[in-house]
Amino acid sequence: MIVIIGNGISGVTAARNIRKRSDEPITIISAESKYFFSRTALMYVYMGHMKFEHTQPYEPHFWTKNRIELLQDFVEHVDTSSNEVHLRNGVRLTYSQLIIASGSKPNKFGWPGQDADGVSGLYSKQDLEYIEERSPNMKTAVIVGGGLIGIELAEMLLSRNIEVHFLIREEYFFNGLFPTHTSEMLMKHFEKHHGLHMHYSTELEEIQTNNENKVTGVKTKTGKQIECQFVGLTVGVTPNIEFIKSSGIEINRGVLVNEFLETSAKGVYAIGDCAELKSPTPGRRPIEQVWYPGKFMGETVAKTITGEPTKYNPGHWFNSAKFFEIEYQTYGMVHNELQDGQDEFVYQHTEDEVLLHFVFEKESRKFVGVNNFGIRLRHPVFNDWLLKESTIEDVLTNLRSANFDPEFYKKYEQEVVERFNTKFGAKVQLEKTKWWKQLINS
Ligand SMILES: Cc1cc2nc3c(=O)[nH]c(=O)nc-3n(C[C@H](O)[C@H](O)[C@H](O)COP(=O)(O)OP(=O)(O)OC[C@H]3O[C@@H](n4cnc5c(N)ncnc54)[C@H](O)[C@@H]3O)c2cc1C
Incomplete structure (x- = not known):
């Protein structure tokens, strides 16, 4: 039986992908809730935009249909010598392979009163x-x-x-x-x-x-x-791995894993927020406590466990969020300070809360990443540019193809390009291609 500790995005993605490839029994254990829900939607429940049930992407029958057993309990100990997990209710489950996907917990720094009511x-x-x-x-x-x-x-x-x-x-x-x-x-x-x-x-x-x-x-x-x-x-948050400490599995800040997401114990893997890569991809952090890396790790570990050993490849970094009304997305790696050999172009609208921060390599002109605020840009288009190692001039020439809502946002693009040309003495001209044409051609 494959046992998964944690029913967040990483554990559930692993379970779904294992089931597509194998008939082995799967059990997911989580202390927090029986059913998987979208953590990122919690705020909308509080604000009355949706009910808690609406944060659950799968109906209860999904789990029975896919023969994935769900247990709501707390894992107190993992015994790697007998391949057992010990549950708080006294039950011991034997695993053939174990996936630790136990997520994070909020930081507390020992302030007086931090455990008070309120x-x-x-x-x-x-x-x-x-x-x-x-x-x-x-x-x-x-x-x-x-x-x-x-x-x-x-x-x-x-x-x-x-x-x-x-x-x-x-x-x-x-x-x-x-x-x-x-x-x-x-x-x-x-x-x-x-x-x-x-x-x-x-x-x-x-x-x-x-x-x-x-x-x-x-x-x-x-x-x-x-x-x-x-x-x-x-x-901030910290990997939620207190219960692993007694198991002898190698840990640092998170559960240490190699590129196949294997821990130091045979047949035991760690994914998502709680996993710490011993050798992360250059430019990436060993622990990434965000949604998509957890999902990608879940997909990767499912392949390895079902007989196709696969190295974790996080792809190009991307993320999105909202600061009240201002939408934010980031594609590629944009740091708070320029790294060696990098240059940048910042466009900020004089009145609207719209800001685009492009980073590129000074010599080769290779596009490195963008932070965009107040304007939505398409992930597949930017991902394609990052994969193709497009230059900053290529990116700006084709900016229209990355625009999520051309009718609404087209007023900014011409100005973006003009300001870039003025700053760098360039001669970029906006192409009128549509985003889907760009993708078909790529
Ligand atoms: C409010 C909020 C907003 C966020 N917004 C964004 C966003 O906009 N974009 C983004 O990329 N990321 C966002 N994140 C981060 C993202 O949600 C997490 O990176 C992701 O959910 C982690 O998934 P996971 O599967 O690794 O772990 P988790 O979702 O934490 O799931 C782990 C589960 O394991 C359970 N568990 C742990 N230990 C045990 C144990 N011993 N026994 C039994 N069960 C156990 C936990 O209770 C939990 O249910 C947000 C996080 C929060 C809290």
Whole structure:
């Protein structure tokens, strides 16, 4: 029997792909929920855009039809000498192959009061229920940590008219990921949101509580005192691998795996947020706690387990998110600072919140990546350009073919190209090709 610990995107993708290729019994164990749901949609449940059931991509009969057994329980220990997983309910399951896909957990850094009533991260279904339950009694909330999940939590709480204070250690928002020009545009956007109070260069000192251990406020290292009924901790996530420590499987920050996603124990694999690659692809991180790498790892491990040993190839980096109304996508690797031998072109609209940040190699002109805000660009087209190692001039010439909504956005493209030509003394002219023609030709 193949046992999978974790029913998130990586574990479920592995199970589905194994079933397409093999008849071996499959059991997925998850403590969080019986059925797989989309973690990225949790915020929309809170904001009333959908019900929790709508976050489940598969109907309950999907699992029986595909003979994938689902257990809702917690794995306390993995015994690699007897090939067993020990469940909290006392049951021991024997595996032929084991996939650890146990995801992440929100970071806590030992602040006084961090375990008080009214403190939560935003990761699990249980976190959402916890926040939901306390929301009617929240007038003011403090969110600690300026990343994507923090912004999602802020948007959620503001939708219920809760006043939100956001503590950010850095001088600029998300400056570890974005250059200053990008952070500044986002920071300006946040100012528009009534009820969102940004506190930059501000670190949490302690969470204050009353004699019932309920949150009453926070004190910052700069001496600010903010009264609140809820504290959201969104200072990043860590691989959720506490239960693996007793197994002898080699770990570092995550469960260590080779390029076939094999751990140090025979027949045991790790994928998704909890996996740490010993030798990641150049330019990529050993642990990538985002959706698509987990999905790709699930597809890869399914092949290896069913007799087609396959190395994990993450492809070109891409991701997408939303900062309130501003949509964000990234294709290729754009760092917050230029790397050696790189050059950049930044287009920012004077009034609209539209920003395009292109990075390319100075000598060869090879396109390296783009961050785009406030305008949606097509992933397949950019992926194709990255695969073909197109030049920045090729990319800009054909920018129209990457445009998701040509009618609406065409007003920016001409200006993008003109500004590029002025800055670099180039003679790029926009092609009028449609995106599908571009793909057919590629
Ligand atoms: C609010 C939020 C928004 C996000 N938005 C984005 C986004 O816009 N784009 C993006 O790319 N990524 C986003 N992410 C990250 C993305 O959701 C994760 O990278 C992805 O879901 C991880 O999938 P996974 O399968 O590795 O693990 P998980 O989805 O974490 O699943 C692991 C499961 O294993 C269970 N488990 C762990 N240990 C045990 C055990 N011992 N016994 C039993 N069960 C166990 C856990 O309870 C969990 O259910 C977001 C994450 C959050 C929290």
